[in-house]
Amino acid sequence: MHESTLIRFRSEIRHFYLITVANIVFAALLMAFGISGLVGQAVLIYETFSTVAYVIYSPVVLIIALFAALAGFGWILTSVRVFEGIEAIKDELDEKRGVVSDEDLTRLIVSMLSHYRDNRATIRTMILVCTLGGVCSFFLGVLGSLEFLSVSTDGIVFTLNNYLVIPFMLLTLGVALVSLASSSYFSRFARVWDERLDEIGESEALLKETLELDRR
């Protein structure tokens, strides 16, 4: 029983660790895209008002870029907080390699439960931030690469800005997909650990009885 518990626990910690690392990387990318979008729009705003040219900046891209930069920043902060706790637990598991005593394993499980209790609200926020980041990234990728878009009853017509923009668009769409996938994984993780907390709540009656708290 101990072996299977250890294998499952180790695999869960590793999977969650990978998601948090991916989150930090993609949050940084989203923030970078947001900032690059903001800088690009700032240049276009300057050109619009300093020359006699037409208005060439896009307020929609500007707002989405601002949202993306802020969401990316918030996403990094929340991911790092969760990452630190998971990293400590994973490092301890890795240090012990194959030999983990019953008590060490229980201690790590308790650590994980207490880390989850501490970060329950943060993980809920991450689910929202990941979704928001994904949506921002998606629109930033699509809008940033479009030169012309027309939606009519005859159909949708669009032209791309430049072939050079396509890799950027694919990258932002990739970030969007990863962040939406992360959001889904965080939801699943939260659901599993919420159920475990409920189970622990039920088990407490037995522990209470053993400790004779009722007769205190």
Place this chain on the structure above:
Amino acid sequence: MSGRRTAFEIYWEILVFCRTSQSFTGIVNRCNLNSKTGQEYLGFLVVKEYLVEVADGDKIRYVSTERAGEYIALFNSLYRKLFDTAPRFKL
């Protein structure tokens, strides 16, 4: 260990740590408690005879009793059981 823990988790941690005799300061540091809550937890475990006080010169040290083994074993099995049943998280 730090973070939000239940009283049962703290009792378990104290009892496991006190398998070899420990000082009050050692327990409080290891279990990340303040001295007030530390005294409450230790007092409770001593009253319930899960811990005994042992004089070591002019200092008092704490050691888990045989009764503590029952609680530790039950706690271990309950927490490990969390991973024996579905659901589980994976990518």
